[in-house]
Amino acid sequence: MSKDVAEGNVLELTGITKRFPGVLALDTVDMVFRKGEVHALVGENGAGKSTLMKILSGVYQADSGTILFSGGSVVFRNPSQAQDAGIAIIFQEFSLIRTFTVAENVFLNREPSGLAGFKDMRTARKETGNLLREIGFDLDPDARIEDLTVVQQQVVEIVKALSITATVLIMDEPSAALTDKELKNLFGIIRVLKARGVTIIYISHMLQEIFEIADRATVMKDGETIGTKNICETTKEELIRMMVGREIKDFFPASVRTRKEELLSVSGLRKGRKLDGVDFSLHAGEILGIAGMAGSGQTDLAKALFGVEAADSGEIKVLGKTLNIKSVRQAIGAGIGYISEDRKNYGILGPMAVRVNITVADLGRFLRGGVLSGKKEREEANKKIGELGIKVAGMNQRADTLSGGNQQKMLIARWLLKKPRIFIIVEPTRGIDVGAKTEIYRIMRALVESGSGILMVSSDLPEVIGISDRILVMRSGRIEGIIDQSGGLTTEERIMSLAVGHDYSFSEGIPS
Ligand SMILES: Nc1ncnc2c1ncn2[C@@H]1O[C@H](COP(=O)(O)OP(=O)(O)OP(=O)(O)O)[C@@H](O)[C@H]1O
Ligand SMILES: [Mg+2]
The missing domain is CATH 3.40.50.300 (P-loop containing nucleotide triphosphate hydrolases)
Structure with a gap:
């Protein structure tokens, strides 16, 4: 039998490494999560936070390294294996099916209760409604995702994760679209779950949130762990210095x-x-x-x-x-130029290259006698990547494989080019x-x-x-x-x- 986590821990990661074409996203990462703690994960855009969480939740598999989870070593081949083991995740990029209703999304892929049956759908609706009320959000379980605002979609993501009985709940920037009041409600729920012994891994770029809700914080940089601090023994300045390497x-x-x-x-x-x-x-x-x-x-x-x-x-x-x-x-x-808050549905051309995403609003500029000047286009795209510090393996990387923050920078680059x-x-x-x-x-x-x-x-x-x-x-x-x-x-x-x-x-x- 493989060895188990140490007393008081729920999850121990050792030497986790993950390579994507052209980038070492995670470089022998070690991290320990305690039972019933709120553990913040912070770091610059592209540091590897989401990638690590996707490995924990079965979306990706590590190239090497081990995950010890209460009971022994685990490898999750897909998200439902992780879910069955008790690891739930709120994704940074929404994973909802736009043509389905709120309740259908919340209970998606959990067949044991038999979603197909009319009666079970009623239960799903009722439970979704209960959870929504619990977090203090007024939303119709029968509403279709495509009719919801970004904030409402975020709430559905949260409800979906909460509906799973989890030992570890990962929240990858859950607060990004929430109002102060909704954030307060979310923190209330986090405190309840924590009291029940659930471990919450909380990712956010808003340090004040971390100082309000977290017990410990781990800083990542360029795919490596920089260190873990007790929140009551650190400061925002110290975390920022660890993250960016300067004041x-x-x-x-x-x-x-x-x-x-x-x-x-x-x-x-x-x-x-x-x-x-x-x-x-x-x-x-x-x-x-x-x-x-x-x-x-x-x-x-x-x-x-x-x-x-x-x-x-x-x-x-x-x-x-x-x-x-x-x-x-x-x-x-x-x-007029415009950057919408709903970047996924308006703005980012996911399957296309970063280069195209940057130059698309201004292709006219690169026409020479009606022919696209690829050289000029590449030069401009490269310049903007440098100016904004967009973390890419190369300008032909698919836009949807950039980290969340880098996708945002890419859209800003698009409009800066257009001036x-x-x-x-x-x-x-x-x-x-x-x-x-x-x-x-x-x-x-x-x-x-x-x-x-x-x-x-x-x-x-x-x-x-x-x-x-x-x-x-x-x-x-x-x-x-x-x-x-x-x-x-x-x-x-x-x-x-x-x-x-x-x-x-x-x-x-x-x-x-
Ligand atoms: N599917 C993929 N294919 C290629 N590269 C990827 C893929 N997923 C992530 N990466 C790369 O791995 C690195 C880490 O990305 P990750 O999304 O984990 O960063 P992050 O810390 O979550 O950043 P953010 O704060 O911007 O969300 C980035 O360089 C990113 O471009
Ligand atoms: Mg991320």
């Missing part, structure tokens, strides 16, 4: 605050019940942040301006010219590591200094305050207030008070 100063670049000509002016924009008469303008040289509680119209505004879901009425002027933006094509023609005058960007740094975040802020700043204007929708308040010249706060589809930061930075409380329509600090406390 990070000047997290947000200073604004030179030169507001130039008006690029975009919007008045009386309406869309169903989502946009209720929106007026504002965007100038060259400025980053205009858009904040508000989830679902207050921020993303609807972004979508209307880019023609994804055109407005019903209202006026949009680009450089003084009234435009009737009804399609994405028209928006691009008008010099839109008006750049709409939703959640620019979601899933991006701390080091790369500062890099993206610097690039955003440089872009507006060279004459563009950026409209940034973000639910990350420190980010909104740190990078915006002005902040539009939305509530119920309208603009509730505009905060000019030229006289000094505003506070989270001030934004929240506008967002909820009353003095926030007295009612609900400040979100951490």
